[in-house]
Amino acid sequence: xxxxxxxxxxxxxxxxxxxxxxxxxxxxxxxxxxxxxxxxxxxxxxxxxxxxxxxxxxxxxxxxxxxxxxxxxxxxxxxxxxxxxxxxxxxxxxxxxxxxxxxxxxxxxxxxxxxxxxxxxxxxxxxxxxxxxxxxxxxxxxxxxxxxxxxxxxxxxxxxxxxxxxxxxxxxxxxxxxxxxxxxxxxxxxxxxxxxxxxxxxxxxxxxxxxxxxxxxxxxxxxxxxxxxxxxxxxxxxxxxxxxxxxxxxxxxxxxxxxxxxxxxxxxxxxxxxxxxxxxxxxxxxxxxxxxxxxxxxxxxxxxxxxxxxxx
Numbered sequence: 001x002x003x004x005x006x007x008x009x010x011x012x013x014x015x016x017x018x019x020x021x022x023x024x025x026x027x028x029x030x031x032x033x034x035x036x037x038x039x040x041x042x043x044x045x046x047x048x049x050x051x052x053x054x055x056x057x058x059x060x061x062x063x064x065x066x067x068x069x070x071x072x073x074x075x076x077x078x079x080x081x082x083x084x085x086x087x088x089x090x091x092x093x094x095x096x097x098x099x100x101x102x103x104x105x106x107x108x109x110x111x112x113x114x115x116x117x118x119x120x121x122x123x124x125x126x127x128x129x130x131x132x133x134x135x136x137x138x139x140x141x142x143x144x145x146x147x148x149x150x151x152x153x154x155x156x157x158x159x160x161x162x163x164x165x166x167x168x169x170x171x172x173x174x175x176x177x178x179x180x181x182x183x184x185x186x187x188x189x190x191x192x193x194x195x196x197x198x199x200x201x202x203x204x205x206x207x208x209x210x211x212x213x214x215x216x217x218x219x220x221x222x223x224x225x226x227x228x229x230x231x232x233x234x235x236x237x238x239x240x241x242x243x244x245x246x247x248x249x250x251x252x253x254x255x256x257x258x259x260x261x262x263x264x265x266x267x268x269x270x271x272x273x274x275x276x277x278x279x280x281x282x283x284x285x286x287x288x289x290x291x292x293x294x295x296x297x298x299x300x301x302x303x304x305x306x307x308x309x310x311x312x
Contacts (some may be wrong), residue, residue, distance in 0.1 A: 003047065009096055011089045013080035018066035018293050019059040019093055023051040028305060029099045031090065032058045035108030038225030040065030048105065048297050053305040059093055061086055071221035075181050078228050083235045087117050093123060101126040103304055108132040112234060118251055119244050127304045131256040131297050132289050134267045136236040140266050143169050148200045155199030162192035175227035189198060193223040245275030253279045254300040258287025
């Protein structure tokens with residue numbers, strides 16, 4: 001019963017968003033919401049879902065992956081890429097595919113986007129699973145940039161040295177360099193930003209994180225999109241969960257977070273758990289940011305696999 005389809009959806013503003021559907025055409029609808037911002041949904045269907053039970057939708061958010069225009073173009077306008085635009089794209093995709101309700105599965109930045117979507121469209125969310133959790137609070141963004149400096153001081157010195165005048169907002173300073181039309185300027189800024197991403201991924205010391213070298217096109221698009229969102233604090237109110245968490249009360253959910261994910265030092269999995277009535281919090285021993293948590297995530301998708309779902 002496994003079937004895969006894909007396409008491009010014109011979402012307006014000159015953007016076309018890539019989407020893919022895999023699994024059982026009659027299965028439970030689920031939307032995989034990738035991280036980054038700007039990581040893309042990858043070239044293979046998400047492996048966290050049983051393809052016999054789920055109809056899994058993936059998409060590349062604006063300006064990344066196979067969506068067009070791509071953020072790596074020498075000159076690119078990102079003004080029509082905001083959180084509001086991405087939420088609207090998700091709704092347009094849901095309607096395009098004829099889905100009434102879907103389970104949301106959000107990873108890292110994708111958890112911020114999933115939570116924001118659920119706060120605005122709770123009637124369209126059957127369940128929600130978030131992992132490598134982020135909630136969009138401003139302190140979380142500040143921690144990723146400045147909080148790690150005491151944990152990776154040499155890397156932080158190199159990171160700050162990459163911008164001539166960082167000021168109070170290093171992400172904004174980097175974004176200005178990344179948007180410079182001169183390839184020598186924006187490519188160096190992309191390499192410096194992604195070197196910092198690598199440095200914080202290997203904290204605590206001695207933890208090895210292996211990945212393929214950054215592909216230049218991906219590296220530039222990723223750095224531009226991350227700094228675009230970070231410097232604008234994701235266009236989200238700092239207290240959105242505290243003020244509106246009650247909206248999630250009828251949405252069953254699981255929060256999966258690694259015990260060694262140092263982003264948790266801002267308290268985000270516990271903040272989310274307390275703000276989201278009825279959510280289950282699973283802390284995975286030895287789990288980090290996106291690694292070591294697969295078993296707990298699959299347990300969550302299996303738990304919801306046979307819950308009732310509907311389609312238009």
